[in-house]
Amino acid sequence: xxxxLITMVYLIVALLAGFxxxxxxxxxxxxxxxxxxxxxxxxxxxxxxxxxxxxxxIIFSIAYITVQFNAIAYSPRLALWYANSxxxxxxxxxxxxxxVYTLWMMAWVDRGGNGSxxxxxxxxxxxxxxxxxxxxAVLIRGLSELQISNTLRLIGKEGRSVIAKTYxxxxxxxSERENVIELANNDRRGSVTQAVRYFGEPRTIAKVDILKLxxxxxxxxxxxxxxxxxGDTLLHDTLLIEVRGANAPLPExxxxxxxxxxxxxxxxxxxxxxxxxxxxxxIKALSPAINDPTTAVQAIDQIExxxxxxxxxxxxxxxxxxxxxDVRVIFPMPTWEDYLHLSFDEIRQYGASSVQVMRRLRSALxxxxxxxxxxxxxxxxxxxxxxxxxxILRSPLDEEDRLVARQEDRQGLGLxxxxxxxxxxxxxxxxxxxx
Numbered sequence: 001x002x003x004x005l006i007t008m009v010y011l012i013v014a015l016l017a018g019f020x021x022x023x024x025x026x027x028x029x030x031x032x033x034x035x036x037x038x039x040x041x042x043x044x045x046x047x048x049x050x051x052x053x054x055x056x057x058i059i060f061s062i063a064y065i066t067v068q069f070n071a072i073a074y075s076p077r078l079a080l081w082y083a084n085s086x087x088x089x090x091x092x093x094x095x096x097x098x099x100v101y102t103l104w105m106m107a108w109v110d111r112g113g114n115g116s117x118x119x120x121x122x123x124x125x126x127x128x129x130x131x132x133x134x135x136x137a138v139l140i141r142g143l144s145e146l147q148i149s150n151t152l153r154l155i156g157k158e159g160r161s162v163i164a165k166t167y168x169x170x171x172x173x174x175s176e177r178e179n180v181i182e183l184a185n186n187d188r189r190g191s192v193t194q195a196v197r198y199f200g201e202p203r204t205i206a207k208v209d210i211l212k213l214x215x216x217x218x219x220x221x222x223x224x225x226x227x228x229x230x231g232d233t234l235l236h237d238t239l240l241i242e243v244r245g246a247n248a249p250l251p252e253x254x255x256x257x258x259x260x261x262x263x264x265x266x267x268x269x270x271x272x273x274x275x276x277x278x279x280x281x282x283i284k285a286l287s288p289a290i291n292d293p294t295t296a297v298q299a300i301d302q303i304e305x306x307x308x309x310x311x312x313x314x315x316x317x318x319x320x321x322x323x324x325x326d327v328r329v330i331f332p333m334p335t336w337e338d339y340l341h342l343s344f345d346e347i348r349q350y351g352a353s354s355v356q357v358m359r360r361l362r363s364a365l366x367x368x369x370x371x372x373x374x375x376x377x378x379x380x381x382x383x384x385x386x387x388x389x390x391x392i393l394r395s396p397l398d399e400e401d402r403l404v405a406r407q408e409d410r411q412g413l414g415l416x417x418x419x420x421x422x423x424x425x426x427x428x429x430x431x432x433x434x435x
């Protein structure tokens with residue numbers, strides 16, 4: 001449900017309740033009346049209505065502060081994530097419902113000059129008031145998410161969730177997975193019978209309905225190849241889909257409808273997005289204007305955990321088969337090396353002069369290498385470790401700092417583990433001696 005619809009649902013329910021509930025009460029329970037005076041009842045209801053409007057104004061203020069704080073302090077891509085929080089819209093809906101129903105209730109006080117105050121309708125106003133106070137308390141408590149440690153934790157949680165939903169667990173030998181990939185690649189060699197291009201303003205692929213495409217391909221005896229990945233930005237006249245070997249043209253509108261577009265990236269089917277946000281936070285913390293390597297180390301904590309999760313899943317799942325075992329849909333997926341470069345390249349470059357960041361990067365890479373069982377992926381991590389060592393040799397650090405930077409330390413600076421392996425001389429720089 002779109003967030004604005006959440007507020008509209010609360011408003012509609014409040015209008016319906018205000019229109020029907022007092023009538024129902026007066027018609028079937030005319031004896032259930034409050035003994036309060038009409039003047040005091042109207043004053044109380046007026047205070048409740050005006051108070052909920054004040055809370056609504058505070059909601060908008062909190063939303064504005066949240067967006068501004070995240071855009072400036074963390075990342076512009078995090079701003080809309082917080083601003084679109086459903087918690088915010090539920091609270092706003094409860095406040096509006098309390099305001100609308102209270103105003104409607106005021107119209108039933110002293111209805112027709114009878115001097116009565118409906119009891120059950122008044123109780124419902126009090127219940128809505130309590131719900132508004134509770135929603136406000138929950139919203140204020142949610143401001144703790146603005147702390148950097150909680151922000152990193154929430155991004156990591158979203159990343160782990162999308163990894164589990166996107167990739168299957170590794171349940172077969174690596175050689176068998178490579179053979180299956182080769183067979184899937186062979187299926188893409190058929191002739192192209194249909195090509196679908198995107199026309200419109202730039203939009204980002206948020207989700208692909210793979211099962212829907214598979215059913216379409218199966219009925220046509222075809223193979224559908226998606227040329228763009230989740231997270232890609234589509235530009236005007238971009239090749240989006242190729243259909244191979246179809247016995248009849250597939251409905252282009254249905255093909256395009258199977259790919260949901262958005263104005264921005266989301267976590268839904270994009271494990272890369274969580275890593276992108278974590279890297280953004282880390283390199284912003286490493287900027288000269290902020291100079292906060294400890295935050296970068298905290299971001300690397302979450303990045304390492306996500307890579308450990310990815311290392312236990314089949315990343316080669318860029319195809320889907322039908323019930324007969326025939327490949328029907330092929331779609332681009334990032335490789336293990338893609339994830340490594342996305343996770344560490346920018347942090348390694350911007351943090352080259354930080355001993356703390358280099359030590360944490362080495363520890364993260366060593367931890368990932370130990371956590372995964374794939375020999376190919378382990379070799380890629382070892383190669384990246386060598387690249388990290390080369391970067392330390394080229395860094396502006398002096399000889400002693402280079403030696404310290406090549407220690408493994410999960411805290412960045414605090415508890416050294418073991419030194420890194422020596423690498424060959426680079427650009428005439430002598431290898432760093434061990435102590």
